[in-house]
Amino acid sequence: MKREFDVVVIGAGGRQAQAMLAAAARGADVTRWLALDRAWRPEARAATEALGMQTCEQDPLTDAATLDALMRSTAIVANLAGPYYRTGFTVLDAAIAAGTDYLDICDDADITVPILSRNEAAKAAGVTAIIGLGSTPGVSNILIRLAVDHLGDADDVEIAWVVDAKDMTEAATKHFWHCFNLVDFDGTVHPVSLPGELHSRVVDFPGTVGRQTVVKLAHPEPLTIPRFLPVKRAVNYGAIAPVDAQGVAAALAAVADEQQPGSTGERTDMLVKAFQQFLVRFKDGERIGSGLQIDVHTNGNGLRYASGADTSMEDATGVPAAAGVLMLAEGDTPRGGVFAPEVLSPEKFFAALRRVSLGGGGLGVFRLENGRQGERLRIRDLLAGKREAA
Numbered sequence: 001m002k003r004e005f006d007v008v009v010i011g012a013g014g015r016q017a018q019a020m021l022a023a024a025a026r027g028a029d030v031t032r033w034l035a036l037d038r039a040w041r042p043e044a045r046a047a048t049e050a051l052g053m054q055t056c057e058q059d060p061l062t063d064a065a066t067l068d069a070l071m072r073s074t075a076i077v078a079n080l081a082g083p084y085y086r087t088g089f090t091v092l093d094a095a096i097a098a099g100t101d102y103l104d105i106c107d108d109a110d111i112t113v114p115i116l117s118r119n120e121a122a123k124a125a126g127v128t129a130i131i132g133l134g135s136t137p138g139v140s141n142i143l144i145r146l147a148v149d150h151l152g153d154a155d156d157v158e159i160a161w162v163v164d165a166k167d168m169t170e171a172a173t174k175h176f177w178h179c180f181n182l183v184d185f186d187g188t189v190h191p192v193s194l195p196g197e198l199h200s201r202v203v204d205f206p207g208t209v210g211r212q213t214v215v216k217l218a219h220p221e222p223l224t225i226p227r228f229l230p231v232k233r234a235v236n237y238g239a240i241a242p243v244d245a246q247g248v249a250a251a252l253a254a255v256a257d258e259q260q261p262g263s264t265g266e267r268t269d270m271l272v273k274a275f276q277q278f279l280v281r282f283k284d285g286e287r288i289g290s291g292l293q294i295d296v297h298t299n300g301n302g303l304r305y306a307s308g309a310d311t312s313m314e315d316a317t318g319v320p321a322a323a324g325v326l327m328l329a330e331g332d333t334p335r336g337g338v339f340a341p342e343v344l345s346p347e348k349f350f351a352a353l354r355r356v357s358l359g360g361g362g363l364g365v366f367r368l369e370n371g372r373q374g375e376r377l378r379i380r381d382l383l384a385g386k387r388e389a390a
Contacts, residue, residue: 005074006032007325010060010091011081013037013044015169016105016134019318020080020325025051027355028326034074036060061090071098076328078321079104083174085111092118092338096125101328105134105321108178109218113187116227116338123336130333133324133341134317136161137220140294141341142349143363144221147296147303148229149346150382155298157225157234160203162212162291165245165282167313170272173249177268179217179238180253185226195250201237205291206364207308212291214239215250224340231296241288248278290316292363300371307363323352347383 007024011017012035024030031052037044038059048055060067061081071077071094079091084106092115095102102122106112115131122129132138136159144157168176180192199216214237222234240246252275256268289310296302324341327333332348341349365382367374 003073003075004032005034005054006329007076007078008034008036008070008074009078009080010036011079012048012055013040014080014171015314016317016321017078017080018044018047019312019314020078020321021048021051021053021318023315023319023322023356024325025053026358027322027352028329036070061087064094067091067094068098071095071100074100076101076103076325078325080321082106082108082171083178084108084115085178089115089118092129095129096122096127099125099127101127102129103133103321103324103328104131105138105317106132107134107137107175107220109183109220109223110178110181110187110189112220112223113183116224116340119338122338126336128328128333128335129338130324130328130344131338131340132220132224133321135313135320136292137224138317138320138324138341140221140292141225142344142346143294143305144225144231144234144296145229145342145344146346146379146382147294147305148231149385151296151298151302153230153298154296154302155232156295157221157231158237158293158295159219159221159235160201160205160214160237160291160293162203162205162209162214162239162241162288163313164288164290165240165242165279166287167290168240168245168275168279169313170276172313173272173275174268176238176240176249177253177256179219180250181218182216183218183223185223187223192254194254195247198250203237203291203293205293205308206306207291207362208287208289208310209241209291209308210288212239212241213243213246215246220340225342228340228342242282242285245279245282249275295368297368297371300368302368303377304366304368304373305363306366306373309362319357320353322356323349326352326355350379350383 085108219236225234
């Protein structure tokens, strides 16, 4: 039975959601989309309505009956209302109960394993849920899938990323601090380590990003990649650039730890505002941009992806999410269950991404030999299914 809406977007007024809506409108008819936010910024609501979407000011997360009715009115829900370690299962459980397909951009490691436990319930309901489809996680997972399709089984995946201090909004800061709570493969969460105890490495990113020191952080990819792909181990490193911002962020993460017993989040909110004031000193400096490096290998031999670009955090997250919604709508995803992005067909995903993207990016792929970057390859050859000889 056809439902009233093709897609409902929750948290639609946020900057990442706005990027997702604009991207979706480039690739699909969005006149049967409904965009909700609990408190719209006037300019965001006007921009959304200019795309042809209906808007509503509402917070369905506070009322179960309202959320249930909303889920039963739509074929797909895109949940962009984080942080996911707080909103948890609210929207996903309602979607499963209503038989509604689901997508989010969850980048919180501590909730990832519990969310995957909803797989059997989703499968029984015939619901497809794609979690963590942004940039990292999201595009990173699909690139890893593409590399494994090309190489075959791999022992190790090493992900490293860096973001510009100028992109550190209050929400991004909270998430970044949350990443310092390392999470084991079984979902066990650890307290934040002191700055001197952090495991670090140096990565040479392309372009203006350059050489950066990154530290081991919790992220969904190390928890999902070995579950869905023939990969033994995965690890994630991240940082804020410049290094002075990274140092202050690491120190405050230990103080702002919301995992501590009795924490209400008030201390974190206070420290976030203080950190934002600290970041003002970087506002007139040269923009560094964001960097990503992913090594997929066995004993140092495999593939490396590397990029350094000035893409905004909003577009880097929102545009892939739009491609994922189009894939759900068009039946280009696995059916029935809770999945991480690496289950998606890279060929179909990048085709959808081209429909919603403005272009650009600058991602390179290279042969990795004995741990060193070698010959540059073409992603289109990987997408064409040209597999390495054994």
